Amino acid sequence: MFLKNAWYVACAAGDIASKPLGRMVCGEQMVLYRGPDGKPAALEDFCPHRGAALSLGFTRPDGNLVCGYHGLVVGTDGKCLSMAGQRVGGISSIRSFPVEERYGFIWVWPGDTAQADAAKLPYLHWGENPEWVYGGGLYHVACDYRLMIDNLMDLTHETYVHAGSIGQAEIEEAPPTTKVEGSEVVTSRFMNNIKPPAFWAATLRGYGVADDLLCDRWQICRFSPPSHIMIDVGVAHAGLGGYDAPPGRKASSIVVNFLTPETETSMWYFWGMARDFKIDDEALTEMIRQGQARIFKEDLDVLEAQQRNLARCPGRRLTNMSIDSGGVRSRALIERLLAEEARPSPVSGPAVGA
Structure with a gap:
């Protein structure tokens, strides 16, 4: 009984300053982290290789997420990029979620990605x-x-x-x-x-x-x-x-x-x-x-x-x-x-x- 086509606070901005964070929002298990240029990203917290939790991994200097189990590298769009000694072209992508950083919080949209619109974030005058x-x-x-x-x-x-x-x-x-x-x-x-x-x-x-x-x-x-x-x-x-x-x-x-x-x-x-x-x-x-x-x-x-x-x-x-x-x-x-x-x-x- 919760709306999914809406923005929800997933964590405070500082919660993903140094490492990924696993969090379930509206029944969707997500991993939140800082991608390229320090921008927040949110993916399904599921490594498509063996199902490990990506939130137990780490981010590389280029902002891509590395699974902490076997080292599969995933981009912010959910596509598998590389893995040492392996071909990853046939590995399915995982879901990415719209994410915004505002008012000191990380907001996620757990519903239909096509309907996500940053203009629908609440306006909080005290936050700016x-x-x-x-x-x-x-x-x-x-x-x-x-x-x-x-x-x-x-x-x-x-x-x-x-x-x-x-x-x-x-x-x-x-x-x-x-x-x-x-x-x-x-x-x-x-x-x-x-x-x-x-x-x-x-x-x-x-x-x-x-x-x-x-x-x-x-x-x-x-x-x-x-x-x-x-x-x-x-x-x-x-x-x-x-x-x-x-x-x-x-x-x-x-x-x-x-x-x-x-x-x-x-x-x-x-x-x-x-x-x-x-x-x-x-x-x-x-x-x-x-x-x-x-x-x-x-x-x-x-x-x-x-x-x-x-x-x-x-x-x-x-x-x-x-x-x-x-x-x-x-x-x-x-x-x-x-x-x-x-x-x-x-x-x-x-x-x-x-």
């Missing part, structure tokens, strides 16, 4: 703006990626799952609103005149802003296909406009979530935070990263147990409530796009009278 900084990490999660979409598009769970960091009772008292804006699903929640929770109090201090005043807090979750969620979050001293409060009286950032399906019941979760303040403060970046790591780890325990329950009870009916509207609408959008992807392309027939 030198006045922003990003810090984050990666978790491998044993759950259907759609469960993570449900989780991120409904932040009501913060009160219970993240009680010691970002959760607070006021979240339940501020009902969310959900709407569709073009190709995005947007769920928003605004909480006014409240105490900042522990994580946000620490972030206010990182900004150099007083953390002992009542604040207005906001969460604006934006889902875009195939599985990316950007969340505008923050707190501002109460009564100053909340989201629109002036600098020096608020702390805000973008919680970055790239969900890359591995299989139907596992995923790669690229998470982090982008901010436009104190961008040279590496200690602050690391403090925020560690705080996020602890928060997201709490989600993983819940989601993996949820996946085990669903696998054990596949016929059990789940209930949708008003707080679930963000996830419900996001799933509906995915299902519509899946139906479009499965629809056969129109084939032109012979001209009338031919």
Whole structure:
């Protein structure tokens, strides 16, 4: 239940700086590496000689990939180039995948190569703006990626799952609103005149802003296909406009979530935070990263147990409530796009009278 004709984050750009990396994306086992001129490349992680994993090999100075088993050399187009003492002309090529490097990540297109278009990559203003900084990490999660979409598009769970960091009772008292804006699903929640929770109090201090005043807090979750969620979050001293409060009286950032399906019941979760303040403060970046790591780890325990329950009870009916509207609408959008992807392309027939 995942789209294949779409761009997914496969790894961070630095993950293939020195050696190939094996990774499964949407059921496709790939090897990612730096080819000629340092450009990223992605191939099927299968040596056509004896089926070894090419990700266990290495790249030559010319950027071609060498199998670590018997030394078969493969080009970035998947064609076999050479092998010591052997003729390789009759060896079949392996599949190559479209790949792009942008925003510090390596993106792959696991579907129909003919439909891959770099213009379809998401636009992330913070990823190209030198006045922003990003810090984050990666978790491998044993759950259907759609469960993570449900989780991120409904932040009501913060009160219970993240009680010691970002959760607070006021979240339940501020009902969310959900709407569709073009190709995005947007769920928003605004909480006014409240105490900042522990994580946000620490972030206010990182900004150099007083953390002992009542604040207005906001969460604006934006889902875009195939599985990316950007969340505008923050707190501002109460009564100053909340989201629109002036600098020096608020702390805000973008919680970055790239969900890359591995299989139907596992995923790669690229998470982090982008901010436009104190961008040279590496200690602050690391403090925020560690705080996020602890928060997201709490989600993983819940989601993996949820996946085990669903696998054990596949016929059990789940209930949708008003707080679930963000996830419900996001799933509906995915299902519509899946139906479009499965629809056969129109084939032109012979001209009338031919």
